[in-house]
Amino acid sequence: MALPGVYPLFLYLLRHGETAWNAENRIQGVSDQPLNEVGLAQARALIPPLAGRPIAAIYSSPLIRARETAGILAEGLGGLPLHEETGLAELNQGDLEGMRIADVNEKYNGFWDLWRERPAEALTPGGESLPDLQKRAWAAVESIHSRHPGEMVVAVSHNLAITTLLCRILRIDLNDMRAIRQHNAAINLVEYDEVRGWGVVMMNALSHLGSALASNEKPYH
Numbered sequence: 001m002a003l004p005g006v007y008p009l010f011l012y013l014l015r016h017g018e019t020a021w022n023a024e025n026r027i028q029g030v031s032d033q034p035l036n037e038v039g040l041a042q043a044r045a046l047i048p049p050l051a052g053r054p055i056a057a058i059y060s061s062p063l064i065r066a067r068e069t070a071g072i073l074a075e076g077l078g079g080l081p082l083h084e085e086t087g088l089a090e091l092n093q094g095d096l097e098g099m100r101i102a103d104v105n106e107k108y109n110g111f112w113d114l115w116r117e118r119p120a121e122a123l124t125p126g127g128e129s130l131p132d133l134q135k136r137a138w139a140a141v142e143s144i145h146s147r148h149p150g151e152m153v154v155a156v157s158h159n160l161a162i163t164t165l166l167c168r169i170l171r172i173d174l175n176d177m178r179a180i181r182q183h184n185a186a187i188n189l190v191e192y193d194e195v196r197g198w199g200v201v202m203m204n205a206l207s208h209l210g211s212a213l214a215s216n217e218k219p220y221h
Contacts, residue, residue: 009145010152010201012050013162013188016061016069017042018215022184025101029093029127032064042185042213043069047076049187049208056151057081059144061088061158069185070156080154087140090158091133094126120174130174134164141165145192162188169198180204184215 017039021028035043046069055077060070062084074082096104105112108125115122123129137157144153157165159182166180167173169190181204182188189202206214 009148009150009192011141011144011190011192012055012152012154013165013190014046014069014073014154014156015159015162015182015184015186016063016065016156018184019065021098022215027093027096027099027101027104028065029090029097029124030063031097034064035068038213038215039065039184040068040072042209042215043072044076045208045210045213046073046185046187049205050077050154054152055080055154056148057083057153059083059085059088059140059153059155061090061156061161062086063089063158066156066158070154073154073156085140085144085155087136087143088155088157088161091124091130091160092127093124094128096124096127118175119177130160130164130177133161134168134174137161137165138168162186166190166200166203169200185209185213 017035019028019033019039020036021033023036023038050073058070058074058080060066060082066088070082074080096108111122111125120130144155162182163177163180164174166188167177172179183204183206187202187205187208190198190200192198
């Protein structure tokens with residue numbers, strides 16, 4: 001086992017594959033949507049770039065689109081241990097879930113204007129805020145870190161959850177989160193060591209997908 005404080009933690013943050021709601025540009029949040037055929041293929045495409053790496057475990061959001069992605073990856077990497085981590089779930093988007101992004105502005109004009117201009121201050125109708133999401137997602141990362149010091153781990157999560165984590169590591173204000181993009185089945189790699197702290201090695205890498213599996217999803221944020 002790696003010794004704490006000697007080797008850095010490497011954490012792959014992966015966004016789940018595509019769902020029908022992604023393809024239709026509907027807001028998903030915590031609604032449980034399975035992967036579509038493209039999403040299943042995207043999940044399989046995550047296997048080659050991670051094959052042969054000394055990955056100790058895979059963690060997943062409890063939502064089915066993340067669990068399916070993580071399960072395909074775990075099996076493809078030789079049956080790696082797979083654990084659910086509730087803090088990795090997506091932003092609860094309450095009354096907006098299931099709506100097409102184009103319709104949100106019409107029905108929730110005040111919220112939408114605030115979300116576009118100062119998203120950190122916008123409370124999703126019937127849902128949660130970005131600061132709340134960032135707090136619980138970061139707690140999940142710290143929990144994973146405490147269980148795997150000096151190891152390489154994979155965590156499968158969601159667009160806004162991963163975005164808020166990267167904002168924290170890069171010290172980007174949540175109101176400026178549009179500087180970060182997360183496509184379906186994107187690969188991010190972050191690392192931690194006791195001298196430098198947290199850093200981003202790779203962000204929104206998509207070369208493993210190729211043009212045939214690239215998502216046409218419009219960004220919600």
